[in-house]
Amino acid sequence: MTTPTTPTTPNTPSTSSTSSTPPAPGAVPARAARRGRPGGRPRDQRVGYLFVAPAVLLFLVFVAGPFVAAVVLSFYSWDLLTEAEFNGLGNFTEMLRDPLLYRALGNTFLFAFASVVTHVVGGLLLAMAVNRTMSRVLSYFVRTALFFPFVISWAAVALLWKYVLDPTFGVVTHYAGEVGITTPDWFTDPDWALPAIIGIDWWHTIGFTFVIMLAGLQTVPKQLVEAARCDGANARQILWHVTLPAMSPTIFFAVVITFIGAFQVFDPVQIITPQGGPDNATLTIVMYLYQKGFQTFQAGYASAVSLLVFAVMLVVTLVQFWGARKWVHHQ
Amino acid sequence: MDLDEPARPSRRRVLRAAGGAAAWLPLASALSSCLTLGVEGSPDGPLEVLYLGDATQQESFNQLFDAFQQAHPDIGINARGIAAGDWGTFANTVSTQIAGGKVPDVIQVATEGQRLFAAKGLMEPLDAYMERDRDLVDAYFADVDPRLREWTVTYGSPDGHTYYIPGGYNTTVLYCNTEVFDAAGVELPEREWTWQEFRAAGERIKERTGAFLIPLGFSFPFVDIMPWLLTNGASTLDEDWARGTFASDAAVEAATFVKGLIDDGLAPKPGGTFDAMGQLRNGNLATLGGGRWPTLDVRRLDLLDRVRIVSWPANARPGSPVGWDGWPILKASRKKEKAWTFLTWLMSREASVFYAENGGSTIPARNSVATAEPFLDQAPPGTELLPEAVTYGTPIPSPERGSEVQDVVTQGWQAAITGTKPVRDALEEANDRLGGLL
Numbered sequence: 001m002t003t004p005t006t007p008t009t010p011n012t013p014s015t016s017s018t019s020s021t022p023p024a025p026g027a028v029p030a031r032a033a034r035r036g037r038p039g040g041r042p043r044d045q046r047v048g049y050l051f052v053a054p055a056v057l058l059f060l061v062f063v064a065g066p067f068v069a070a071v072v073l074s075f076y077s078w079d080l081l082t083e084a085e086f087n088g089l090g091n092f093t094e095m096l097r098d099p100l101l102y103r104a105l106g107n108t109f110l111f112a113f114a115s116v117v118t119h120v121v122g123g124l125l126l127a128m129a130v131n132r133t134m135s136r137v138l139s140y141f142v143r144t145a146l147f148f149p150f151v152i153s154w155a156a157v158a159l160l161w162k163y164v165l166d167p168t169f170g171v172v173t174h175y176a177g178e179v180g181i182t183t184p185d186w187f188t189d190p191d192w193a194l195p196a197i198i199g200i201d202w203w204h205t206i207g208f209t210f211v212i213m214l215a216g217l218q219t220v221p222k223q224l225v226e227a228a229r230c231d232g233a234n235a236r237q238i239l240w241h242v243t244l245p246a247m248s249p250t251i252f253f254a255v256v257i258t259f260i261g262a263f264q265v266f267d268p269v270q271i272i273t274p275q276g277g278p279d280n281a282t283l284t285i286v287m288y289l290y291q292k293g294f295q296t297f298q299a300g301y302a303s304a305v306s307l308l309v310f311a312v313m314l315v316v317t318l319v320q321f322w323g324a325r326k327w328v329h330h331q
Numbered sequence: 332m333d334l335d336e337p338a339r340p341s342r343r344r345v346l347r348a349a350g351g352a353a354a355w356l357p358l359a360s361a362l363s364s365c366l367t368l369g370v371e372g373s374p375d376g377p378l379e380v381l382y383l384g385d386a387t388q389q390e391s392f393n394q395l396f397d398a399f400q401q402a403h404p405d406i407g408i409n410a411r412g413i414a415a416g417d418w419g420t421f422a423n424t425v426s427t428q429i430a431g432g433k434v435p436d437v438i439q440v441a442t443e444g445q446r447l448f449a450a451k452g453l454m455e456p457l458d459a460y461m462e463r464d465r466d467l468v469d470a471y472f473a474d475v476d477p478r479l480r481e482w483t484v485t486y487g488s489p490d491g492h493t494y495y496i497p498g499g500y501n502t503t504v505l506y507c508n509t510e511v512f513d514a515a516g517v518e519l520p521e522r523e524w525t526w527q528e529f530r531a532a533g534e535r536i537k538e539r540t541g542a543f544l545i546p547l548g549f550s551f552p553f554v555d556i557m558p559w560l561l562t563n564g565a566s567t568l569d570e571d572w573a574r575g576t577f578a579s580d581a582a583v584e585a586a587t588f589v590k591g592l593i594d595d596g597l598a599p600k601p602g603g604t605f606d607a608m609g610q611l612r613n614g615n616l617a618t619l620g621g622g623r624w625p626t627l628d629v630r631r632l633d634l635l636d637r638v639r640i641v642s643w644p645a646n647a648r649p650g651s652p653v654g655w656d657g658w659p660i661l662k663a664s665r666k667k668e669k670a671w672t673f674l675t676w677l678m679s680r681e682a683s684v685f686y687a688e689n690g691g692s693t694i695p696a697r698n699s700v701a702t703a704e705p706f707l708d709q710a711p712p713g714t715e716l717l718p719e720a721v722t723y724g725t726p727i728p729s730p731e732r733g734s735e736v737q738d739v740v741t742q743g744w745q746a747a748i749t750g751t752k753p754v755r756d757a758l759e760e761a762n763d764r765l766g767g768l769l
Binding site: 079080081082159162163166167168169170185186187188189190274275276278279280291294295296297299 | 419423426427429430448451452453550599600601602603604605732734735738741742745746749751752
């Protein structure tokens with residue numbers, strides 16, 4: 001155990017580091033630093049390297065390696081079956097005049113935006129509801145129930161919802177009909193296919209956002225809430241001026257993670273509406289990448305699209321970090 | 332640089348560099364393989380065979396391959412079944428495996444992939460082998476419908492060489508639950524029937540039993556789309572697979588007829604999870620379309636005495652798509668002689684009978700087997716209509732960019748029959764897109 005070196009009292013304002021600031025946790029002793037051994041003795045270093053080696057190796061082979069391969073392949077035309085031919089920037093210029101690519105990008109942004117909004121708002125509301133005073137047993141039951149869909153595989157979730165929303169025999173179709181409501185053909189109507197998948201995705205993954213929000217909610221200092229209440233703030237004012245600002249780092253984390261996950265959506269659309277759904281209404285960018293790479297054998301073009309996906313996610317995430325400076329409050 | 336740095340940096344750096352290089356080796360190797368495709372099979376070991384088949388079909392295939400090993404104990408065989416949902420997916424999976432360096436010696440290639448694989452130069456020309464075993468080959472083709480051989484050459488040999496030995500094939504017919512028809516007081520046709528007779532039967536069945544007439548969809552063109560087009564004298568592409576014909580008046584009429592069956596509740600709405608065989612067994616469905624493969628389920632569900640096969644109803648003329656297996660040897664194989672021995676065994680009457688008896692999911696290419704006991708036994712009455720359909724059948728259009736063509740066709744048909752676009756608009760839009768893929 002190490003002794004905390006920073007103040008833990010919430011009311012104590014945080015200070016920028018100065019020369020008088022005690023050493024941060026993990027700081028190396030001066031003597032070791034002088035000898036250039038930040039990790040301690042050489043034997044310890046070797047053990048440390050051995051511990052990280054499997055992770056580094058896996059990263060190199062399954063992340064860095066494929067990334068470099070994708071960069072190289074994006075300059076080639078390759079149909080998987082015959083030799084690759086150098087194509088220069090051909091794949092990238094082709095992307096500029098590919099209407100289906102724009103359609104896939106549009107669908108993906110729509111899905112990601114809807115996913116971020118519904119997950120963050122829904123997760124926050126559910127967390128606040130569960131965080132209210134209730135018995136521990138009930139609280140754990142609700143937490144488990146909300147998180148449970150998240151542990152089910154996408155394949156099972158997709159099939160389950162195909163049954164539930166079946167246009168002829170589905171439970172929803174049946175009971176909506178009982179009360180005189182005609183349901184749309186969820187997966188064959190271009191206007192409804194994407195919203196239906198957004199809804200299914202929400203049901204499946206809201207548990208994850210909920211748990212993050214609940215954890216964030218429980219870190220809001222009670223003293224701040226009490227102080228606000230003593231000052232006469234009502235519940236809405238406490239929420240807007242104390243709870244949400246205090247939770248802003250958590251909300252920011254949820255936004256970034258949800259966007260990255262949503263932008264790579266593939267499993268539900270491929271299982272529920274294969275080939276891009278009605279009129280390509282559910283064609284997402286990763287699905288399009290898969291189609292190009294493994295169905296039409298344009299591996300070079302697919303690699304170029306994969307780099308576009310990477311670039312979009314990088315830019316959006318950087319924008320999010322830039323914007324976060326204006327609304328995220330670090331305690 | 333710190334002066335107190337230990338005096339052994341070079342060794343450490345060397346080790347670090349070696350470790351780094353080792354980590355990048357798999358990547359470099361994979362990338363090199365990607366870009367040069369320098370893959371070859373092994374000269375030793377068993378013959379590597381890839382085929383399409385789910386768990387049930389794999390059982391039949393394994394028995395077939397076991398029989399080969401009994402006939403040729405000196406040739407080992409390592410057969411792998413790929414449980415793809417359709418031939419397009421199978422072709423994609425095989426291509427990906429080849430790209431990854433896993434090159435088999437022999438592949439079962441359906442019509443949908445024959446032109447693609449042949450055009451890529453992956454197959455070994457079989458002409459010399461066929462010439463060498465001329466008697467055996469002639470005896471085989473004398474027992475095969477001449478159309479199959481002609482189509483294999485026309486559509487699977489872009490340069491005049493022969494790359495495939497045609498194996499089994501499939502056509503489409505209707506499997507009918509006779510109890511549902513009896514309960515509705517509807518007579519099943521002895522020979523042909525028309526679309527209007529089919530529809531009238533459906534209306535009566537729905538009225539008297541509540542059962543659906545037929546499941547209709549869009550994702551499996553061989554059954555969902557092509558029979559309706561062909562029985563109205565239409566198709567998705569012309570005879571040379573060079574021009575789209577998906578928006579012809581006859582095609583529009585076919586899609587409109589199918590849409591009418593859905594709109595009037597004679598078929599469940601497409602896009603759901605309708606279990607056709609289960610509902611046929613339960614009496615909630617009167618007919619379902621298919622080739623030989625539903626017979627395996629009919630046997631499994633013990634429905635042989637409640638199911639009869641009839642021809643697909645026709646409007647302009649009898650019609651059926653035809654798809655067939657081709658068995659090639661891969662150019663990269665280093666066991667070509669063994670592979671040819673395997674192909675000659677597949678051509679034998681012994682293999683054909685064995686496969687028919689053991690629940691094969693295709694119609695044997697040998698007429699003498701397809702029209703005789705081994706094939707007709709343990710099958711619904713009317714099974715003889717399956718091989719008969721090849722006489723008026725049309726090869727399933729499978730151009731080189733078949734996967735993209737199939738996507739366009741299924742999306743167009745989906746929009747037409749579900750009513751998300753006017754039928755003619757949906758098919759015309761799809762036909763325009765087909766033009767760019769041929």
